[in-house]
Amino acid sequence: MTKALMWFRYDLRLHDNLALLAASDFDEVIPVFIYEKTNSATTASDWWLHYSLEALAESIKSRGGSLIIRQGNPQLIIEELMNTFQIDALFFNRSLLSKDVLLEQELVEKYSTKTTYVKCFDDRLLFYHHKIVTKNQTPYKVFSSYWKIAKLQYITFPQNKNSSFSKDTFDSLALDDLKLIDNHHWMKKFGAYWTPGEQQAIQKFEDFIEQDLASYNKLRDFPGKQGTSDMSPYLAWGNISIRSMWYRVKRFIDEQPEHADAADSYLRQLAWRDFAYEQLAQFPDLDRVPVRKAFQHYPWAFDEDLFTAWKTGQTGYPLVDAGMRELWETGIIHNRVRMVVASFLVKHLRIPWQYGYDWFKETLVDFDTANNAMGWQWVTGSGIDAAPYFRVFNPTGQAQKFDSGALYIKRWIPELKDVPPDVIHSPQKYVAAHQISYPQPIVDHATARKLALEGFEHIKKH
Numbered sequence: 001m002t003k004a005l006m007w008f009r010y011d012l013r014l015h016d017n018l019a020l021l022a023a024s025d026f027d028e029v030i031p032v033f034i035y036e037k038t039n040s041a042t043t044a045s046d047w048w049l050h051y052s053l054e055a056l057a058e059s060i061k062s063r064g065g066s067l068i069i070r071q072g073n074p075q076l077i078i079e080e081l082m083n084t085f086q087i088d089a090l091f092f093n094r095s096l097l098s099k100d101v102l103l104e105q106e107l108v109e110k111y112s113t114k115t116t117y118v119k120c121f122d123d124r125l126l127f128y129h130h131k132i133v134t135k136n137q138t139p140y141k142v143f144s145s146y147w148k149i150a151k152l153q154y155i156t157f158p159q160n161k162n163s164s165f166s167k168d169t170f171d172s173l174a175l176d177d178l179k180l181i182d183n184h185h186w187m188k189k190f191g192a193y194w195t196p197g198e199q200q201a202i203q204k205f206e207d208f209i210e211q212d213l214a215s216y217n218k219l220r221d222f223p224g225k226q227g228t229s230d231m232s233p234y235l236a237w238g239n240i241s242i243r244s245m246w247y248r249v250k251r252f253i254d255e256q257p258e259h260a261d262a263a264d265s266y267l268r269q270l271a272w273r274d275f276a277y278e279q280l281a282q283f284p285d286l287d288r289v290p291v292r293k294a295f296q297h298y299p300w301a302f303d304e305d306l307f308t309a310w311k312t313g314q315t316g317y318p319l320v321d322a323g324m325r326e327l328w329e330t331g332i333i334h335n336r337v338r339m340v341v342a343s344f345l346v347k348h349l350r351i352p353w354q355y356g357y358d359w360f361k362e363t364l365v366d367f368d369t370a371n372n373a374m375g376w377q378w379v380t381g382s383g384i385d386a387a388p389y390f391r392v393f394n395p396t397g398q399a400q401k402f403d404s405g406a407l408y409i410k411r412w413i414p415e416l417k418d419v420p421p422d423v424i425h426s427p428q429k430y431v432a433a434h435q436i437s438y439p440q441p442i443v444d445h446a447t448a449r450k451l452a453l454e455g456f457e458h459i460k461k462h
């Protein structure tokens with residue numbers, strides 16, 4: 001009887017999971033999830049993790065097994081499990097996070113012996129990590145050039161196999177012991193908007209393909225419309241296989257070639273995620289340190305009150321406030337609005353982007369180290385393939401362009417619901433005259449823009 005230990009990480013699903021497929025060649029698969037954090041406050045992403053684990057444990061149970069849940073140092077816990085249950089092989093998918101590289105190498109070295117076998121896989125992305133490089137073997141710095149090559153790569157076709165989960169009972173924590181959710185906490189509202197887990201991910205993606213993919217390229221920038229897939233939190237914890245998404249979109253193109261442009265633009269967006277992980281591999285402190293070092297000298301001007309106004313959606317700029325309130329209520333912000341709120345924080349308020357990164361890390365259900373870090377560095381202008389530093393999004397102009405009917409603004413700022421369309425994007429005079437309880441702008445756009453640009457002039461000297 002051969003036994004394999006399957007270590008679940010950011011791949012909380014049974015379908016098309018490369019490590020699990022390999023483990024399934026063994027007579028018995030023992031599944032384990034190890035929660036590493038021991039003392040920090042719970043985040044929106046933890047909420048997602050809780051329900052993803054619940055769903056995964058249920059799926060494993062329905063196949064006769066039981067998911068072992070542990071908390072602490074993965075190396076020690078794996079060692080204990082390998083020894084206690086006399087396991088023959090260890091399988092896991094790479095996390096691709098800088099902090100895990102050494103641990104993964106050490107596990108491979110330790111368990112590649114005469115009696116045990118270990119294998120880890122690149123399962124998290126579409127393209128093999130580090131394989132898409134320039135002619136000089138250096139990583140691409142510009143996404144469009146990266147995508148030109150990336151889209152020609154072969155992507156492993158999704159595969160499924162039934163695993164024989166071990167029927168033994170193991171010592172395990174109860175899911176609630178991890179304290180990933182807090183009943184009195186703001187995250188309690190998320191259940192009204194989301195159902196995490198593998199089955200929901202597959203169904204939601206299928207609905208998107210059938211209902212919205214054909215108009216993706218036309219609607220994806222309009223936050224008041226249902227134009228995007230909302231798959232990001234499912235991808236963050238691997239509730240769905242990225243390869244199965246890719247091949248489902250390809251099938252859609254075969255079946256409905258008239259919508260190939262829309263579908264291609266969706267595949268291109270998926271590849272941004274790969275590009276973010278390539279950047280993280282190249283710059284392991286992407287989440288803390290600007291890639292363009294000159295940005296370390298930017299004259300930031302942190303102000304606690306302005307930061308609080310931004311976090312709570314009280315800046316007096318309706319599109320910014322709608323975005324920040326959507327985040328607090330649902331754990332997500334539409335991509336177009338993410339760019340606008342992020343730009344507002346770093347350029348209008350001159351608050352360092354790392355504060356924004358940390359706030360998103362705490363409040364986003366789709367928090368993803370690489371995507372979040374790349375997003376903030378892109379907006380700031382400090383990243384590799386970043387928005388030019390002199391592009392200061394005008395939050396009023398962005399609202400007029402992308403939420404002209406103010407559907408999104410009115411959804412998240414109920415106090416503005418009766419403001420007439422001709423003034424809703426600059427409502428300051430109207431709200432003052434009608435005594436509507438909505439703040440006046442906390443900074444003047446023209447002045448803030450001028451100060452932001454002066455700050456960028458300053459860093460040019462470095």
Ligand SMILES: Cc1cc2nc3c(=O)[nH]c(=O)nc-3n(C[C@H](O)[C@H](O)[C@H](O)COP(=O)(O)OP(=O)(O)OC[C@H]3O[C@@H](n4cnc5c(N)ncnc54)[C@H](O)[C@@H]3O)c2cc1C
Nearest residue numbers: 228229230231232269270272273335367368371372375376
């Ligand atoms: C400041 C900032 C912070 C961000 N933080 C995160 C984060 O923590 N987690 C996260 O998943 N995304 C992040 N993004 C990227 C993007 O906003 C989200 O991926 C997108 O809004 C998710 O919605 P969706 O699934 O409906 O996207 P869709 O438009 O349906 O796209 C499908 C998938 O493609 C990927 N994708 C799309 N756009 C991007 C992008 N610009 N960068 C990387 N991947 C992309 C995502 O996996 C997404 O789920 C951030 C963007 C910015 C500007």
